[in-house]
Amino acid sequence: MTETDAILALIALFEREGYARVEPPVLQPADVFVDLSGEDIRRRMFVTQDASGAELCLRPEYTIPVCLRHLGTHGAEPAGYSYGGPVFRMRPGETGEFLQAGLESIGRRDIAATDAEILGLALEGLERIGLADGRVRLGDMGLLNALVEALGLSPAARRRVIRAIVSGRGLEALSEPDAQAQAEHAGLLAAIEGQAPQAAKAFVEDILSIAGIARVGGRSAGEIAERFLARAANRGGLGDEARAVLERYLAISGDPDQAAEAVRLLAKEAGLDLSQALDLFEERTGFMAARGLDVSAFSFSATFARNLDYYTGFIFEVQDPRRTDGKPVVGGGRYDRLLEHLGAREPIPAVGCSFWLDRIAGSAR
Structure with a gap:
């Protein structure tokens, strides 16, 4: 054909x-x-x-x-x-x-x-x-985002964790310095270093306003300011408990039913509420089965993620x-x-x- x-x-x-x-x-x-x-x-x-x-x-x-x-x-x-x-x-x-x-x-x-x-x-x-x-490979940005949010990380740290995962480098990337960004924005980063968070954020927003910048890549001036703050404060690190939970999540793979069971166990043992994202995950699996799809042949991988900001939930590819x-x-x-x-x-x-x-x-x- x-x-x-x-x-x-x-x-x-x-x-x-x-x-x-x-x-x-x-x-x-x-x-x-x-x-x-x-x-x-x-x-x-x-x-x-x-x-x-x-x-x-x-x-x-x-x-x-x-x-x-x-x-x-x-x-x-x-x-x-x-x-x-x-x-x-x-x-x-x-x-x-x-x-x-x-x-x-x-x-x-x-x-x-x-x-x-x-x-x-x-x-x-x-x-x-x-x-x-x-061969069908599944992922779920909704589950990943729900887990990162439930861990109580700051917005800037949450974004950096997500970026590390979708880049394929994993959590080890969080310890790597962002040398290029530090060099490009050294003056601004130096200016806000040591300031109180709200004052530093207001300063960056003022700079963006003077430059006539309202949004870049779908991010507001406030979100851009938070990213600069994260770089200035080097907030990329994770606590041992949060890192352990994320590493355990990223090791989950199997068919959708096996994956859901593993995530529910992880959430219970870590004391995290992932019920809304998990309910949607299991509901979707049910609709797949109702369409006659062999969900036992599908492979879920927690490390499968998309490197675009607008993906919010279910993702898949067929190989x-x-x-x-x-x-x-x-x-x-x-x-x-x-x-x-x-x-x-x-x-x-x-x-x-x-x-x-x-x-x-x-x-x-």
Whole structure:
């Protein structure tokens, strides 16, 4: 099956399930992707300018353009979308122009059921285009965030712990000095060193205000100030008890039922309330089973996390066992913060996934 045929087959499936096909413009505003995904994405985008000098880029992915379209047409009302077409991103060892297909569910409040639906459609779609034995890997940013919050860490320390985990370096990264950031901002860090926290935060916010900066990468001036405070005070360390709990959590793996049991035991023994996140996790597993999915074949890993600020809960990827590079053929997850970053007045629940058709085409032959 060619990649074009695969798109047609997937779109037919998704439209049958109520996900209307959309095709956002290929040219997109570059700053939106940089603000939300960080400067790293700029090095991988194909960037140009319009007549006024504004930066534009060839569409590097579909999710952000689909969300922008949704905000312009539906606001907070629920809707489902499917898509298929070219995206453009510099990738070592792979082509810079390639085809993607996928679907996004925006605005639905039945979180667990929608998560299970997206995964179910991803697997059904793979089967339709010739890949029926993909291996499913699950993670849960909601569980991770709930655990870090329950440990009572400061907001700055919580963010640094999350960054260390999603970077793949683990908790050992917390002891590494942020040399580049310290050098770039040495003057400001020296100015706030030793000040009372509230006074230092107000000082940084004043500097940002003078510079005309309100938000960067979805973060407010206050949040940016807290990050500077964390660097100045070197708050990256963890107490022994918190570190032990996190290390135990990050060692959890197995099928979803085994993982839930292990997390519940950890929460009980550590005296932490993770009931809301765990209830959602188990409810989602129940909806997966109700769709006929073999959850015992799925692999949950507590270390599986996404390096984007807007992912808030369930994440997954599907790998082809015949590939040796470990790259997923489908990836997706819940991103309830994204639409608020794009201008929504309040968080709007959303979840979706994308198919890397150039990887699938070679695998399914």
